[in-house]
Amino acid sequence: MARYRPEPTHAHGSTPRIGVLLVNLGSPEAPTAAAVRPYLKQFLSDPRVVEIPRLAWWPILNLIILNTRPAKSAEKYASIWTDEGSPLRVHTERQAKLLAGFLTEAGHHDVKVDWAMRYGQPSIPDRLDALRAASCDRILLVPLYPQYAGSTVGSVMDEVASSIHAWRNLPELRFIRSYHDDPGYIAALAASVTEHWAKNGQADRLILSFHGVPRYTLDQGDPYHCECHKTARLLADALDIAPERVMLTFQSRFGKAEWLKPYTQPTLEALPKQGVRSVDVMCPGFSSDCLETLEEIAMECKEAFLTHGGERFHYIPCLNTRNDWMHALTALVIRHAGHWLAADPRRSTADRQVGKARAIALGAKNGDAK
Numbered sequence: 001m002a003r004y005r006p007e008p009t010h011a012h013g014s015t016p017r018i019g020v021l022l023v024n025l026g027s028p029e030a031p032t033a034a035a036v037r038p039y040l041k042q043f044l045s046d047p048r049v050v051e052i053p054r055l056a057w058w059p060i061l062n063l064i065i066l067n068t069r070p071a072k073s074a075e076k077y078a079s080i081w082t083d084e085g086s087p088l089r090v091h092t093e094r095q096a097k098l099l100a101g102f103l104t105e106a107g108h109h110d111v112k113v114d115w116a117m118r119y120g121q122p123s124i125p126d127r128l129d130a131l132r133a134a135s136c137d138r139i140l141l142v143p144l145y146p147q148y149a150g151s152t153v154g155s156v157m158d159e160v161a162s163s164i165h166a167w168r169n170l171p172e173l174r175f176i177r178s179y180h181d182d183p184g185y186i187a188a189l190a191a192s193v194t195e196h197w198a199k200n201g202q203a204d205r206l207i208l209s210f211h212g213v214p215r216y217t218l219d220q221g222d223p224y225h226c227e228c229h230k231t232a233r234l235l236a237d238a239l240d241i242a243p244e245r246v247m248l249t250f251q252s253r254f255g256k257a258e259w260l261k262p263y264t265q266p267t268l269e270a271l272p273k274q275g276v277r278s279v280d281v282m283c284p285g286f287s288s289d290c291l292e293t294l295e296e297i298a299m300e301c302k303e304a305f306l307t308h309g310g311e312r313f314h315y316i317p318c319l320n321t322r323n324d325w326m327h328a329l330t331a332l333v334i335r336h337a338g339h340w341l342a343a344d345p346r347r348s349t350a351d352r353q354v355g356k357a358r359a360i361a362l363g364a365k366n367g368d369a370k
């Protein structure tokens with residue numbers, strides 16, 4: 001059996017380009033049990049996500065979870081679905097379009113931006129094939145997870161590796177491993193909180209809720225927990241807020257094992273008894289609003305806080321397509337694609353910068369104040 005498929009003929013002779021692939025987690029095709037089932041099957045069959053030995057996990061997944069969870073999840077998805085589809089998908093597609101525009105504006109015309117989902121559609125192998133067909137011989141992968149976790153960024157890289165295993169002529173590859181402490185990302189988060197405070201006043205607490213992962217991943221060396229804490233510390237510093245007014249929590253626990261603590265919902269339920277009447281909740285670990293923020297936090301957790309004696313619950317949206325975040329993402333991409341962009345002799349920014357530098361130099365020489 002041949003391992004390698006023939007390469008597309010256009011791989012030869014055409015102008016090489018740089019590809020940028022944004023990747024997020026993925027959503028079902030529709031908010032129905034029938035559509036949620038294959039999506040959950042793919043998701044929960046990923047050994048990076050559920051590390052239970054396959055033989056033990058297979059019957060639990062196929063005989064129990066996939067017979068009960070799709071209907072419940074579908075109901076939740078239905079409560080956040082938009083006319084254009086899943087919010088996660090809509091935001092990710094817009095982020096890709098805006099990034100392409102911002103890169104062009106910065107003078108990088110030969111960069112092709114595309115987007116893919118780790119689970120469901122558009123798939124990573126499909127979009128990598130498309131970048132190859134567009135003659136991209138250098139590809140930067142951008143998993144849209146600010147904090148690294150084996151279950152997210154690690155899984156994206158597994159899928160990339162399996163997608164290209166039969167390519168004969170491999171592209172040069174790079175990836176953004178995480179951007180949890182990127183100054184542009186932190187500044188965009190801080191600006192979003194500051195704007196919220198300017199309109200609504202400050203709540204008693206600012207809760208930073210991150211997606212959880214099993215506790216054993218921390219014990220085994222996954223840096224996710226540390227990166228979440230670093231993001232929270234940098235954000236609190238940028239906001240100049242007293243540390244005791246900020247809390248970091250972990251949401252979306254799945255299954256019976258212990259996950260990272262403290263858990264978001266039980267924390268919110270306990271706060272009113274401690275005299276905390278109002279909270280602002282933000283999810284810095286999600287680059288786009290999705291089921292886990294719009295339904296779990298803004299609906300479920302809000303109700304839990306209010307029914308336990310809380311008086312005011314505000315959810316601060318994810319960065320989505322905020323202008324400051326799109327600028328920060330563009331800068332991140334330019335930095336990671338750095339030597340490729342700098343080495344491209346057709347790059348027009350280089351020309352422009354040289355032109356500008358010449359104008360300044362000549363202007364200064366001629367005593368021209370302009």
Ligand SMILES: C=CC1=C(C)c2cc3[nH]c(cc4nc(cc5[nH]c(cc1n2)c(C)c5CCC(=O)O)C(CCC(=O)O)=C4C)c(C)c3C=C
Pocket residue numbers: 025026027028043044049050069073086088145149151152211212213214224252254285286289290291292
């Ligand atoms: C089963 C274990 C899971 C781990 C580990 C996990 C890690 C993890 N997930 C995200 C981001 C998202 N997860 C989303 C949905 C979601 N997550 C799990 C399970 C685990 N996630 C499930 C089963 C689901 C599906 C929905 C459900 O049935 O509850 C989403 C939202 C997708 C959407 O379409 O809106 C995101 C985003 C991170 C960042 C992470 C580890 C750091």
Ligand SMILES: [Fe+2]
Pocket residue numbers: 211252
């Ligand atoms: Fe998840």
Ligand SMILES: [Fe+2]
Pocket residue numbers: 252253291292296
């Ligand atoms: Fe959830």
